[in-house]
Amino acid sequence: MNAPSSTSLEERIIALIAAQGPISVAQYMTLALHDAKGGYYATRQPFGAAGDFMTAPEISQMFGEMLGLWCVQVWHDQGQPRHKRLVELGPGRGTMMADALRAAKVAPEFLLGLDVVLVESSPALQKAQAEKLKDSGAAIRWAPHFDDSMADRPLFLLANEFFDAMPVRQYVKTERGWCERMVVTKNGALDFALAPTPTPHAAIAASRAGAPDGGIYESAPASTALAEAIARIVAEKGGGALLLDYGYGENPGDYGETLQAVGGHRFADVLADPGENDLSAHVDFAAIAGAARHGGAAVYGPRAQGEFLADLGITGRAEQLMKTNPAAAQNLFSAVERLIGPDQMGNLFKAMALLPPSAAKPPGF
Numbered sequence: 001m002n003a004p005s006s007t008s009l010e011e012r013i014i015a016l017i018a019a020q021g022p023i024s025v026a027q028y029m030t031l032a033l034h035d036a037k038g039g040y041y042a043t044r045q046p047f048g049a050a051g052d053f054m055t056a057p058e059i060s061q062m063f064g065e066m067l068g069l070w071c072v073q074v075w076h077d078q079g080q081p082r083h084k085r086l087v088e089l090g091p092g093r094g095t096m097m098a099d100a101l102r103a104a105k106v107a108p109e110f111l112l113g114l115d116v117v118l119v120e121s122s123p124a125l126q127k128a129q130a131e132k133l134k135d136s137g138a139a140i141r142w143a144p145h146f147d148d149s150m151a152d153r154p155l156f157l158l159a160n161e162f163f164d165a166m167p168v169r170q171y172v173k174t175e176r177g178w179c180e181r182m183v184v185t186k187n188g189a190l191d192f193a194l195a196p197t198p199t200p201h202a203a204i205a206a207s208r209a210g211a212p213d214g215g216i217y218e219s220a221p222a223s224t225a226l227a228e229a230i231a232r233i234v235a236e237k238g239g240g241a242l243l244l245d246y247g248y249g250e251n252p253g254d255y256g257e258t259l260q261a262v263g264g265h266r267f268a269d270v271l272a273d274p275g276e277n278d279l280s281a282h283v284d285f286a287a288i289a290g291a292a293r294h295g296g297a298a299v300y301g302p303r304a305q306g307e308f309l310a311d312l313g314i315t316g317r318a319e320q321l322m323k324t325n326p327a328a329a330q331n332l333f334s335a336v337e338r339l340i341g342p343d344q345m346g347n348l349f350k351a352m353a354l355l356p357p358s359a360a361k362p363p364g365f
């Protein structure tokens, strides 16, 4: 696209569709989130009370601490390999990594020679993360995406609310078969339309035979490819990956769409003002598990985040923190409740772990 830089992202997407034809929902999502000039992650600081949404690590330091200790335990169970890498996908403000590294100090040998890599596509967020982690004591580097350069040693990988930002393609069940939902222009604005011919997608038809007319199936090719790549490294070199996200577990949901736009803590129209709102979709953990098994890893979960954190001992950690700072007791109580309460993040959010098939069961599962 050769549009001048003052053109809005929406205008550039409309020009792209005029030139190229309808684009997939996944391509729209990629542009709205990652376009270098107008994409949501590329241009804003979305997290926290002042931002668009609140994530678990921003609710309490206990979340990142539990995850750091999880890595230490898995490393310990696998004979404490000396050369190892700790990777976080989509670290946001860097809060979770800061808390994880601090907690991991209980095992100084884990931190010794640890290669820490933050996978972050947004230069603005990379900067925020560097600032947050400048006193962490760890040697940290950044990569714009996960790739095979991380295949040379045991891999410990954490990802919170990363897979929900992976672009989804949507297919709608019609009388003529599953048709892909595309983004088109109508009267000068962005709109949805079904592809006129069905997608020859035997796998959808077979696994979603019970879907009603109008039922929607979302697939996230980038998620499954990534899960398989991570699983391959973990299975071959050791380590463990822990993925936390909101999504559905064993069953494919109710065939409704889950793609959503959120801005300023409110839902917005997915196609309105691309780049202004966060776009995300429920994570299909069954699809991720299938891809990870194909990559050779053993899969644990998905398990409700609340049960997972409770098993790891988050309540005990809260009590410990209350003792050193009684004035914070009320805040600590409510943070634990938000993270593990079934009506809060405890049930909707799930944890899934990928380990080498020969490794012991990881904590929390």
Ligand code: SAH
Pocket: 041, 047, 055, 056, 057, 058, 089, 090, 091, 092, 093, 096, 119, 120, 121, 122, 125, 144, 145, 159, 160, 161, 162, 165, 166
């Ligand atoms: N884990 C953080 C932030 C979640 S938001 C938290 O829990 O608070 C998603 C994060 O992933 C952001 O940092 C975003 O910039 C990054 N991100 C999203 N898609 C990405 C991609 N395809 N490649 C690299 N980073 C991505």
